[in-house]
Amino acid sequence: MGKIWGNPISSVVHSKVLNEERPFLVYLPKSYHNVRVEYPVLYHLDGDAIQLGDVLEGTDGDSSKSEIPEMIYVSVMNTDRTRDMCPVKTSYCENPGADGFMSFFSRELIPFIDENFSASQFRILCGQSYSSVFTLYVLLKQPSLFNGYITASLYFPQCKEFFMEKAEQAFANENFEDRYLFMTLGALDFQYNKDNKTDMAINELIDIIKRNNSSGLKWEYRVYEDHGHVPEPSYGDGLEWIFNSGSSAD
Secondary structure (H helix, E strand, O other): OOOEEEEEEEEEEEEOOOOEEEEEEEEEEOOOOOOOOOEEEEEEOOOOHHHHHHHHHHHOOOHHHOOOOOOEEEEEOOOOHHHHHOOOOOOOOOOOOHHHHHHHHHHHHHHHHHHHOOEEEEEEEEEEOHHHHHHHHHHHHOHHHOOEEEEEOOOOOOOHHHHHHHHHHHHHHOOOOOOEEEEEEEOOOOOOOHHHHHHHHHHHHHHHHHHOHHHOOEEEEEEEOOOOOOOOOHHHHHHHHHHOOOOOOO
């Protein structure tokens, strides 16, 4: 993995879908201005300079992650996190807007990145905690939008039944060939994995995937024994796994 080139590019697009300004940061790899290639793109939810710095720290300059190619990183900042990440009404979210947020990606943000940067068609979406809910939802609702999906501390806040039903439908009917799902959990995450409820829910999801293994999805689930909420190795390990699992990022 090459060093990230320079400072982040700060940008804003006006979203007609969401009727608001949407800020984001773009980091370019070191070789970006020296070679003419198209780079895979990682879209990071819950984005800000500090969060993205943590992601880059976990994936850059580590020889064990040498299989990770140089990438363009897009850090998508929040405006209304609860609305955007939630696909179904719960006591936490009265006005779920995950479908609109997904349309923002497909109709506005991804086309903007593709038009303005040397981006390949290989895309990865990564989310953590509540934004992992949206990440999984995109995989189930529109799997072709991204090639790889990384969910750090995936959990199901009052929506487990919704996701299990959605998963049963998706994996029985959709094609997940060349799609990759990397899920993580911290064993010391006592708040979000109380009484192992989250671990059991993820394993229920895995059972659904296994029963419908003809869908073609490649998946990996890792529990980090010495970590709590959002284990630090999640993104580096997730990217390494995706690019070592037969994916074609060309």
